[in-house]
Amino acid sequence: MTSPCWVPVPEGSPFTPHALPYGVFAPEGGAPRVGVAIGDHVLDLARALDDGTFAGPSLNAFLAQGRARWRSVRAQITGLLTDPARREAVEPALHPAGSVRLLMPFEPADYVDFYASEHHAANIGRMLRPGQDPLTPQWKHLPIGYHGRAGTLVVSGTDVVRPWGQTRPADGGAPPFGPTRRLDIEAEVGFVVGTPSAQGTRVGVDDFAEHVFGVCLVNDWSARDLQAWEYVPLGPFLAKSFATSVSPWVVPLDALDAARTAPPERAEELRPYLRESEDWGLDLALEVRLNGEVVARPSFTSMYWTPAQMLAHLTVNGASLRTGDFYASGTVSGPGADERGCLMELTWNGQDPLKLADGTVRTFLEDGDEVAITATAPGPDGTRIGFGEVRGRIVAGREDA
Amino acid sequence: MTSPCWVPVPEGSPFTPHALPYGVFAPEGGAPRVGVAIGDHVLDLARALDDGTFAGPSLNAFLAQGRARWRSVRAQITGLLTDPARREAVEPALHPAGSVRLLMPFEPADYVDFYASEHHAANIGRMLRPGQDPLTPQWKHLPIGYHGRAGTLVVSGTDVVRPWGQTRPADGGAPPFGPTRRLDIEAEVGFVVGTPSAQGTRVGVDDFAEHVFGVCLVNDWSARDLQAWEYVPLGPFLAKSFATSVSPWVVPLDALDAARTAPPERAEELRPYLRESEDWGLDLALEVRLNGEVVARPSFTSMYWTPAQMLAHLTVNGASLRTGDFYASGTVSGPGADERGCLMELTWNGQDPLKLADGTVRTFLEDGDEVAITATAPGPDGTRIGFGEVRGRIVAGREDA
Numbered sequence: 001m002t003s004p005c006w007v008p009v010p011e012g013s014p015f016t017p018h019a020l021p022y023g024v025f026a027p028e029g030g031a032p033r034v035g036v037a038i039g040d041h042v043l044d045l046a047r048a049l050d051d052g053t054f055a056g057p058s059l060n061a062f063l064a065q066g067r068a069r070w071r072s073v074r075a076q077i078t079g080l081l082t083d084p085a086r087r088e089a090v091e092p093a094l095h096p097a098g099s100v101r102l103l104m105p106f107e108p109a110d111y112v113d114f115y116a117s118e119h120h121a122a123n124i125g126r127m128l129r130p131g132q133d134p135l136t137p138q139w140k141h142l143p144i145g146y147h148g149r150a151g152t153l154v155v156s157g158t159d160v161v162r163p164w165g166q167t168r169p170a171d172g173g174a175p176p177f178g179p180t181r182r183l184d185i186e187a188e189v190g191f192v193v194g195t196p197s198a199q200g201t202r203v204g205v206d207d208f209a210e211h212v213f214g215v216c217l218v219n220d221w222s223a224r225d226l227q228a229w230e231y232v233p234l235g236p237f238l239a240k241s242f243a244t245s246v247s248p249w250v251v252p253l254d255a256l257d258a259a260r261t262a263p264p265e266r267a268e269e270l271r272p273y274l275r276e277s278e279d280w281g282l283d284l285a286l287e288v289r290l291n292g293e294v295v296a297r298p299s300f301t302s303m304y305w306t307p308a309q310m311l312a313h314l315t316v317n318g319a320s321l322r323t324g325d326f327y328a329s330g331t332v333s334g335p336g337a338d339e340r341g342c343l344m345e346l347t348w349n350g351q352d353p354l355k356l357a358d359g360t361v362r363t364f365l366e367d368g369d370e371v372a373i374t375a376t377a378p379g380p381d382g383t384r385i386g387f388g389e390v391r392g393r394i395v396a397g398r399e400d401a
Numbered sequence: 402m403t404s405p406c407w408v409p410v411p412e413g414s415p416f417t418p419h420a421l422p423y424g425v426f427a428p429e430g431g432a433p434r435v436g437v438a439i440g441d442h443v444l445d446l447a448r449a450l451d452d453g454t455f456a457g458p459s460l461n462a463f464l465a466q467g468r469a470r471w472r473s474v475r476a477q478i479t480g481l482l483t484d485p486a487r488r489e490a491v492e493p494a495l496h497p498a499g500s501v502r503l504l505m506p507f508e509p510a511d512y513v514d515f516y517a518s519e520h521h522a523a524n525i526g527r528m529l530r531p532g533q534d535p536l537t538p539q540w541k542h543l544p545i546g547y548h549g550r551a552g553t554l555v556v557s558g559t560d561v562v563r564p565w566g567q568t569r570p571a572d573g574g575a576p577p578f579g580p581t582r583r584l585d586i587e588a589e590v591g592f593v594v595g596t597p598s599a600q601g602t603r604v605g606v607d608d609f610a611e612h613v614f615g616v617c618l619v620n621d622w623s624a625r626d627l628q629a630w631e632y633v634p635l636g637p638f639l640a641k642s643f644a645t646s647v648s649p650w651v652v653p654l655d656a657l658d659a660a661r662t663a664p665p666e667r668a669e670e671l672r673p674y675l676r677e678s679e680d681w682g683l684d685l686a687l688e689v690r691l692n693g694e695v696v697a698r699p700s701f702t703s704m705y706w707t708p709a710q711m712l713a714h715l716t717v718n719g720a721s722l723r724t725g726d727f728y729a730s731g732t733v734s735g736p737g738a739d740e741r742g743c744l745m746e747l748t749w750n751g752q753d754p755l756k757l758a759d760g761t762v763r764t765f766l767e768d769g770d771e772v773a774i775t776a777t778a779p780g781p782d783g784t785r786i787g788f789g790e791v792r793g794r795i796v797a798g799r800e801d802a
Contacts, residue, residue, distance in 0.1 A: 110552045115635060136633050141576050142567055146635040147548040147642070151511045151723045152600060161601035163718035166543055166672060175542050177672045199553060199644065200562035200798070226718065232537050234516060234547040235636020238718040241548070243600065271567060271578045317564035317627065317639040318798060322552045397601070397719060 003082045007094065009039035014386015018379040020077055021249035021388070022059055022214070025100040032057035032103050036077055037249050037388070041094045048080055048093040049073070059106045059250065063194035063213050064323040070194070070213060074254055102248035104155040105216070106192055109322035111150040111244070112314060113188075113220060113330060114143050116305035118264070120333035120341065127349045140268045143305035143313050145327070148220070149241035153326070156247050156390040162367060162397040163242040165226040179397050180223035182350070183365040186331040187288050187298055187341035187373045188218040191307045192250050193325035203315040205276050208308035209253050211321060215282070215307075217247040217373050217390040218328045224344055224364070244328075247373075247390040255385060259283045259377035263306050273316050280308035282377065284387075286332055288341065289372045293357050298332040298341040300375075305329075367396045404483045408495065410440035415787015419780040421478055422650035422789070423460055423615070426501040433458035433504050437478055438650055438789070442495045449481055449494040450474070460507045460651065464595035464614050465724040471595070471614060475655055503649035505556040506617070507593055510723035512551040512645070513715060514589070514621060514731060515544050517706035519665070521734035521742065528750045541669045544706035544714050546728070549621070550642035554727070557648050557791040563768060563798040564643040566627040580798050581624035583751070584766040587732040588689045588742035588774045589619040590701055592708045593651050594726035604716040606677050609709035610654050612722060616683070616708075618648040618774050618791040619729045625745055625765070645729075648774075648791040656786060660684045660778035664707050674717050681709035683778065685788075687733055689742065690773045694758050699733040699742040701776075706730075768797045 005017035015021065015037040025042050026032040034054035035042040045054035053061050062073070080086050115121055118135070121144075125134030138144070154160075162183060166175040194213035197203050203211055220240060227239030263281035284300035310327060331341040340346045343364055347353055350363035365371070372391040379385040406418035416422065416438040426443050427433040435455035436443040446455035454462050463474070481487050516522055519536070522545075526535030539545070555561075563584060567576040595614035598604050604612055621641060628640030664682035685701035711728060732742040741747045744765055748754055751764035766772070773792040780786040 110550050112638075137569075137573075138567070138576070138630050142631065144631065144635055145638050147550055147638070149511050149548055149720060150551070151726065152720050154600070161719045165718050166539070168538075172538075174670065175539070175672070177674070199555070202799075223718070229539050230543065230545065231634065231636070233632065233636070234545055235632070235634070237513075237546050237548070238714070238720070241715075241720045242718040269575065271576070273578070313639070314642075317566050317624070317643040318562050319550060319553050319639070319642045325552065398603075 003084065005038065005081045006084055006087050007038045007041055007081055013039050014376065014388055015039055016379060016383060016385050017078065017081060018383060019251060019255050019385035020074060021251040023105045023248045023250065024057055024059065024103045026103060027095050027100050034059055034062065037097070038081060040097050042097055042100050044093040044095065048090050049076060057103065060324050063106060063192065066195050067210050070252060071254060074252060102155060104153065104246065105248055105250050107324050108150040108153050108326050109324040111148045111153060112145050112327040113148045114145040114305065114310050114327065115330040116143050116303050116310065117331055117333045118304040119302060119335055120331040120345065123333065123340065123345045143310045145310065145314065146235045148244060152241055153244050153246055156245055156392065158245065158392060159395045160221055160243045160245070160392045161395055163223050163226065163238065164397050165223060165238050166229055167225040168229040175229060180225055181364065182224035183394065184222045184224050184343045185288065185365070185371050186220040186222055187286055187296065188220050188328040188330060188332060189284060189300055190216045190218040190246060190326055190328040192216065193321050194323055196323050197315060197321040199320040200318045202273070202318065203311055203321065205274060205308050205312035206278060208280055208311050212253060212307065212311060214250040214252040215256065216250045217375055217387050219245040219371060219373055219390050219392055220328060221245065245390050245392045247388050249388045251387055256282060256377060258379055261301060264302060264304055273312050274309050276306065276308055280306040284375045284377045286341070286373060286375045290356065290362065291358070291370055295354060296338060296340055296346060298339045299334045300332050302334045303329060303332065365394050367394050369394050404485070406439065406482045407485055407488050408439045408442055408482055414440050415777065415789055416440055417780060417784060417786050418479070418482060419784060420652060420656055420786035421475060422652040424506045424649045424651065425458055425460065425504045427504060428496050428501050435460055435463065438498070439482060441498050443498055443501050445494040445496065449491050450477060458504065461725050464507060464593065467596050468611050471653060472655060475653060503556060505554065505647065506649055506651050508725050509551040509554050509727050510725035512549040512554060513546050513728040514549045515546040515706065515711050515728065516731040517544050517704050517711065518732055518734045519705040520703060520736055521732040521746065524734065524741065524746045544711045546711065546715065547636045549645060551727070553642055554645050554647055557646055557793065559646065559793060560796045561622055561644045561646070561793045562796055564624050564627065564639065565798050566624060566639050567630055568626040569630040576630060581626055582765065583625035584795065585623045585625050585744045586689065586766070586772050587621040587623055588687055588697065588699055589621050589729040589731060589733060590685060591617050591619040591647060591727055591729040593617065594722050595724055597724050598716060598722040600721035601719040603674070603719065604712055604722065606675060606709050606713035607679060609681055609712050612712060613654060613708065615651040615653040616657065617651045618776055618788050620646040620772060620774055620791050620793055621729060622646065646791050646793045648789050650789045652788055657683060657778060659780055662702060665703060665705055674713055675710050677707065677709055681707040685776045685778045687742070687774060687776045691757065691763065692759070692771055696755060697739055697741055697747060699740045700735045701733050703735045704730060704733065766795050768795050770795050
């Protein structure tokens, strides 16, 4: 049992002493460096620990150091923040959160997006292939995934320019070209890889925590009309490559012990490479806000595939991992109508518009709309820890087609 | 008119004084650095030009400097190699090609693979969807593409470990799991991006040569049985993410003036963003060798989409470019039966095995098979320039499923 944290943590703050997420921040007039969020403050790690690993503008150097080091640094930080004798020395390394700029926390290597929510996949199937089996035949045998564009991952707060593109012609004529009219969100959870692996080898499903450092929130913006026209047979491309927003704080797996849970019962016996001996389902409660109003409360608990299974599948063919690899869960949707993580589901493909408290309605996003996704998870002793948020605002694209 | 090159260039060498491709090499006992191939030699550029841009282990620093600099360096190199007065000073910077190790020439950012050959796409359509239109409805309106795994791009000569994975169950039972039995090649041409672009902006189709530095050869190894089971609805994933081989030499666009040609006549009027005012079709003659025997001679001339159109499409939604972005054409197949760039086409989905000169037959690749893809293009004055080769050998995967 450690002493209480001497940094004041306001009631309801996501960043309790049990969270301690890592990010990259720039103090006013200063160079970007690694910090840890605690209450309303950011701790400058390079200064507090006198450790150059944290002096650069990304987490990658630390991510590459592996799990033993991740645990040791977390223990050191807990020590600093709970030992009253260290307060005087450490206080100068604390910045008020409002005084710093938050940046992309890691340099992404490859980005993969999965499709791991049964409720999401089945809802999309029901809309796009009515009368057929809503899930494709392989869905319960493997976590479906595809590669996205790592170069357009952006940190929360970055404006999202409405993409232009071709859409399906109504009459077989020329495809219309213009700004997307079906711009959607996808509320997702993302996983940051620290420890690399060699090409030609596999990462076992029980080695997940040796390779994945932590978890953040993701909004995988999607242009549904571009997607419908382009995606057969090679999958989504421009519909999702224009921007993917990431929360600035990466919550280490070591903060999520109390959030671990069994995934839903398996409908099919899994191949051995996907059978976990430890549970890596995560009890994360997400909230999606559109212009400040909560429009969905998806729970990650109902996700069919766990992040450990996603990683084992991603590498079962011998694909290597690099430090900074990032993969997301796909849209998090639960069984309830208010648990759907994208507008396509919430408005049932635009047929049933959302009525907002300001009197307006939405099928898909309009210019100026702002979306924020937050999440919390169980912490120790009945507390809850938070992930902060991923936020983005839609701005009009250029008209020079 | 410049003087002749004083470095001896053997008859038939791909690396004539008009090619001058860039790569990264390590001399025996020395650190990797940038070089240019000339005949049977590699010119150490950092030393020959006394320029630190070329002292590092990748082309990226040079790629980021932009087109004016690319042209000026090419002119400098031509000057060095044709001025007899420079010979004595430059000779110590020449290494016999056989004495150096060739490495991955650039640090890849994102990797995109297109599907730009009409003949390839139509053949695949005929095999997989007999009786239907072989091309999907959008095929002639936009170059279809998807993101691949940048982290598993490997340089020519790297062994390729046969991937394991799930395949479609014959009877609706459990999907078989094991080494792929339908391991294929895809002979492709790749394009290396130098100059980046900002998120939310487009790269115009006529700005291609401002952004793309050069061209290399690609073998996009593919596991057809894994692909068939996984790819609906989000596209290929593990079937292609285990390895993609790249030739060590990047031929600058400036070497390809004589190879530029008009693409095939357009079947559909293109949206303005895809209309080129200059022709960026390329008259490249590829050869595919399996264990030394030529099995296909695909010509890039028949590709429906040009690399300039691919780049304009890739960015029309505002996706940014980074230095080191890499995109490939998709399998290069021409109209002739001997012009097909993958075994799936050459053996018509395995129904019509290839009979090799050694008396064996192949449907797909066996362990120990070695594939090499080469290409040449018209150079000035009736000469031809070469790209060298991309080569890879299949080795068995581990059996610890």
